[in-house]
Amino acid sequence: MTLEKKTYTDSAMSDEIKEFFNRFKENNSYKYIELIDSQIIQNKVIEIDYNEFTDEVKGMLENQSNEKIHTAIYRAMAETFQTRHGSGELNEIITQDMIKFKIINSDILELKIWSNPKLPEYDYQKITSELEEPELSEYAKSIMSDYTFKTFEDTDEVLYCSKGVYEFYGEVLIKKECQKIIPECTKHQVSEIIGIIQRETYTKRSLFNNDFSKLVFENGMFERSTGKLLEYDKDFLTTIKFPINYDSKARCPRFIKFLKGCLHPDSKAIITVIEEMANILSFDNLNLEISGMWIGDGANGKSTCLKIIEGILGKKNCSHVSIHAMQNQRFATSQLDGKPVNIYADISNRELNNLGLFKQIISGETISVEKKNKDAFDLNSFAKHFFSANEMPDIKDNSDGAFRRIYVTKWENQFLAGVNRIENLAEIILEKEKSGIFNLMLENYKTIQKNKGFRYKQSIAKVREIIKLESDKLLEFINETLVKDPNGYIIKDQMYEINVKYCNFHSYEVYTKQKFGANLPTYGIHDDVRKINGKTKRVWFGYVWNDKSEWVKGNVSGLIKYI
DSSP, X not given: OOOOOOOOOHHHHXXXXXXXXXXXXXXXXXXXXXXXXXXXXXXXXXXXXXXXXXXXXXXXXTTOOXXXXXXHHHHHHHHHHHHHHOHHHHHHHHHTTOOEEEEESOOTTTTOXXXXXXXXXXXXXXXXXXXXXXXXXXHHHXXXXXXXXXEETTTOOEEEEETTEEESOHHHHHHHHHHHHSTTOOHHHHHHHHHHHHHHSEEOGGGTTOOOSEXXXXXXXEETXXXXXXXXXXXXXXXXXXXXXXXXXXXXXXXXXXXXXXXXXXXXXXXXXXXXXXXXXXXXXXXXXXXXXXXXXXXSSHHHHHHHHHHHHOGGGEEOOOHHHHHHOTTGGGGGTTOSEEEEOSOOOSOBOOOHHHHHHHTTOOEEEEOXXXXXXXXXXXXXXXXXXXXXXXXXXXXXXXXXXXXXXXXXXXXXXXXXXXXXXXXXXXXXXXXXXXXXXXXXXXXXXXXXXXXXXXXXXXXXXXXXXXXXXXXXXXXXXXXXXXXXXXXXXXXXXXXXXXXXXHTOOOOOHHHHHHHGGGGTOEEEEEEETTEEEEEEEEEEEOTTOHHHHHHOOSOSXXX
């Protein structure tokens, strides 16, 4: 069977080669753009290395005629030159036959020097007329006169300044502007104009979000040292804007009441949650290397408080990457770029093994990240991390470093629907108290700076203990429902039945009978045989039901040594 060869028009081939010219980098410079820009006007031959072509270009050139390849490369070079120098100068260059090239490391064009292929008149007009009156560079200048653009050198992402903050997806804005100002706008023209703007506005990523002496709000730029609101400044390179109208006199009584209701009587927990929120304002000035882990059964205010944090910072300034995703998903960590907060509610209870990358991220160390269809780049994340869990995962990484980077807060007061629960409480609080909560954060941020940390510390041993108990639901079941009795015993089938009931009550994972039986001996509960009512029964020996437990009283009948 003979496969059909794919055919390309001259225009399609030249566009593909031109795209290669515009993207190929060597030693952080655009090699072929610079060669075309400088060597043609010196009437020098440009060497094009076949080995540097992309696989797409190589595949396209395969089995094409010399004439077709020659024409496509010449056109690509001519159009690239025209973008930089204009159609008038291109006209003169073509007339004087100054565009010359040869392909090295391949015999596809016989290692000869090639120049003007004497294109038919209509093709020549296509090269020279596309940018006339005005040229594409003039359209690009017109768009740049209306907007301030910055392009990241490492990924070619275009940002534009809007009301004090740099927004992503500048390419989309440029496309819209091209459609407005260019008659019968073509995809080719738009691509060229985006390329011009990118090359004119390249900026190092590290220059963004590295000055937090000022914060951008809806009503101006807040200077932290003076507390004054200033005018927006396009030279202040930030992608972070708080969706708040700043008011220095605003307070947040309802939010304080909410926290007290959730965490009372643990006053230390109330203060710590406020300080965790305040620590967001440290950005990269003070890195405590701590992530917040809020644990507790559902309907206890964790998710509401996380929604309030997101409301203060704004959705655009929050990422949502779980601990599991940090370790296992290729593109997940790139979502942390430029985000002051990472929030993930209800993390999975799947066990966590090696937390190496998690530890690096929490410490703000340099990591390599990658956005889909973009080059990898280095990231020093300054995000503060908030996680919540109804059921804590078991952490198998036994290093002190993992537990040192976690601060656990237990949310134990429940708010049941129809009893003491206020629906949409986050939205109600945010509607009135955004600026007040920010002022509370700012006030406590100063205390953190002064103390160089939170008021109440949490030892590594304490974190280990809490996480062990919270992640080990079998241990919780034992502590809640059983008490030691050297002569006591409980029938195996009936203990398993009660454990299933306990897990369903708390929405925990239910072990199979085999897994349940295999794990109990690790807690010092061993199986044995007893005669009960004349029948031989398999039992768990050394424990009886805890008749002081409210859960046992309500769910286990016949509080004797066996059921």
